[in-house]
Amino acid sequence: MSGVWVYLAASPLLWLTLTVFAYVVAVGIFERLGRTPWVNTVLLATVLIVPVLLLTGTSYDQYFAGAQFVHFLLGPTTVALAVPLYRNLALVRRSLLPITVALVAGSLCAAASAVVILLLFQAPTEIVASIAPKSTTAPIAMELSRSLGGLPSLTAVLVILAGITGAIIVTPLMNALRIKNYAARGLAAGVASHGIGTARAFQVSEIAGTFAGIAMGLNGAVTSLLVLIWLSLGAA
Amino acid sequence: MTSVDQAAPSITPTGILRALAVLALCQLAGELLTRGARVIVPEIVFPGPVAGMLLLFGVLCLRGRMEPDLATVSSSLLGMLSLLFIPAAVGVVQYFPILAQWGPQLVLAVVGSTVLTLLVTVFTFLAVERLVKADRK
Numbered sequence: 001m002s003g004v005w006v007y008l009a010a011s012p013l014l015w016l017t018l019t020v021f022a023y024v025v026a027v028g029i030f031e032r033l034g035r036t037p038w039v040n041t042v043l044l045a046t047v048l049i050v051p052v053l054l055l056t057g058t059s060y061d062q063y064f065a066g067a068q069f070v071h072f073l074l075g076p077t078t079v080a081l082a083v084p085l086y087r088n089l090a091l092v093r094r095s096l097l098p099i100t101v102a103l104v105a106g107s108l109c110a111a112a113s114a115v116v117i118l119l120l121f122q123a124p125t126e127i128v129a130s131i132a133p134k135s136t137t138a139p140i141a142m143e144l145s146r147s148l149g150g151l152p153s154l155t156a157v158l159v160i161l162a163g164i165t166g167a168i169i170v171t172p173l174m175n176a177l178r179i180k181n182y183a184a185r186g187l188a189a190g191v192a193s194h195g196i197g198t199a200r201a202f203q204v205s206e207i208a209g210t211f212a213g214i215a216m217g218l219n220g221a222v223t224s225l226l227v228l229i230w231l232s233l234g235a236a
Numbered sequence: 237m238t239s240v241d242q243a244a245p246s247i248t249p250t251g252i253l254r255a256l257a258v259l260a261l262c263q264l265a266g267e268l269l270t271r272g273a274r275v276i277v278p279e280i281v282f283p284g285p286v287a288g289m290l291l292l293f294g295v296l297c298l299r300g301r302m303e304p305d306l307a308t309v310s311s312s313l314l315g316m317l318s319l320l321f322i323p324a325a326v327g328v329v330q331y332f333p334i335l336a337q338w339g340p341q342l343v344l345a346v347v348g349s350t351v352l353t354l355l356v357t358v359f360t361f362l363a364v365e366r367l368v369k370a371d372r373k
Contacts, residue, residue: 019322019323019326020319022322023318023322026318027318041319042318042321043325045319045322045325046325046326049326050326053326053329060326060327060329060330063323063326064323064327067322067323067326068323070322070323071320071323071324073320074285074321075263075284075285075288076256076259076260076263076285076313077259077313077314077317077320078285078286078288079259079262079263079285079288079289079292080259080289080309080313080314081314082289082290082291082293082310083292083296083302083306083307083310083314084310084314085289085293086293086297087302087307089297095361095365097364097368098361098364098365098368099361101360101361101364102357102358102360102361103357105356105357106353106356106357106360109349109352109353109356109357110349110350110353113348113353114345114346114348114349117341117344117345117348117349118341118342118345121341121344121345123338123341127338127342131342131345131346134346134349135349135350137283138324139283140281140283143281144281151334153330153331153334154334156324156327157327157328157334157335158346160325160328161328161342161343161346162346162350163321164325165346165350166350169347169350169351170354173354173355174358177358179362181358181361181362181365184357184361185358187357187358188354188355188357188358188361191353192350192353192354192357193350195317195320196318198317199320199321200318202314202317209314213289215357217289217290218286220282220283220286221281221286224279224281224282228279
């Protein structure tokens with residue numbers, strides 16, 4: 001019996017299966033509850049997986065050995081965003097100016113507002129630096145955190161937190177404000193909550209998903225440019 | 237799923253593989269391009285997959301058409317985008333100790349900043365769009 005467990009725990013297959021299974025269960029619950037925005041499939045699946053890892057004493061590295069196959073698909077899927085972008089080319093082209101201005105304003109707000117809130121709490125500098133790039137995708141955020149003197153691992157957590165928060169809040173917030181422009185809603189989700197916001201936007205509509213994808217793709221570049229300006233101002 | 241079921245013409249196994257090869261090739265080109273660019277300008281961080289997306293977008297615009305297989309495979313992948321973020325989200329378990337110390341403040345900062353960012357972005361977009369429309373009239 002324990003021999004079987006030794007095999008299973010060491011095999012990437014178990015953790016890959018657990019990841020996909022937890023996702024299927026999460027989607028099932030999401031559908032059963034009428035696709036309510038309050039059920040976030042990323043969060044729910046994570047909440048299902050974490051206790052299993054803790055109870056079996058499985059390290060994250062061990063888990064990731066299996067889960068990496070799912071993680072790996074993020075790259076090609078990001079490339080695949082070109083398809084809805086191309087399909088909605090006319091609308092995107094018409095919205096070029098609003099996209100650009102809103103992207104820069106949102107990007108600046110995402111970094112500055114988080115920094116200001118932590119400064120009000122008198123948090124240490126390395127923690128403040130860690131939160132600044134939280135709305136960009138994880139690899140960019142971690143790199144920017146390092147160059148600002150933050151803790152990349154803390155940044156990775158804050159990125160996930162920002163993603164899930166925005167993905168849950170965006171639909172109720174926009175509905176309460178009676179905003180029916182799905183291009184604007186999607187762009188906001190992508191700027192504030194990168195890929196997790198984009199995944200949520202695709203659950204709502206292809207237009208929202210397309211604009212979220214644009215925001216996710218470009219927010220990293222805009223934020224890194226802002227950081228570059230910030231650092232050169234500090235050096236001057 | 238919204239966008240996934242719309243594009244479902246007859247697809248072949250070869251077509252699926254060809255589409256996956258196109259996506260992988262674009263990502264590879266994007267990774268090489270961004271790494272090359274960093275040798276010249278080390279300060280600019282730009283993700284390879286996003287460069288790959290822009291490449292594929294450029295190619296589609298130049299050709300003016302898209303294979304149904306590529307549309308189907310892309311929609312399927314994007315339809316399960318949430319799944320792909322689960323491994324990273326599970327990674328949060330490693331950092332429970334850091335979160336414990338500054339947890340409440342960090343959560344407040346993230347939630348506050350996220351709501352503010354959603355509002356600023358959406359209202360900026362709507363305001364600029366209104367200005368552009370008024371200008372065109």
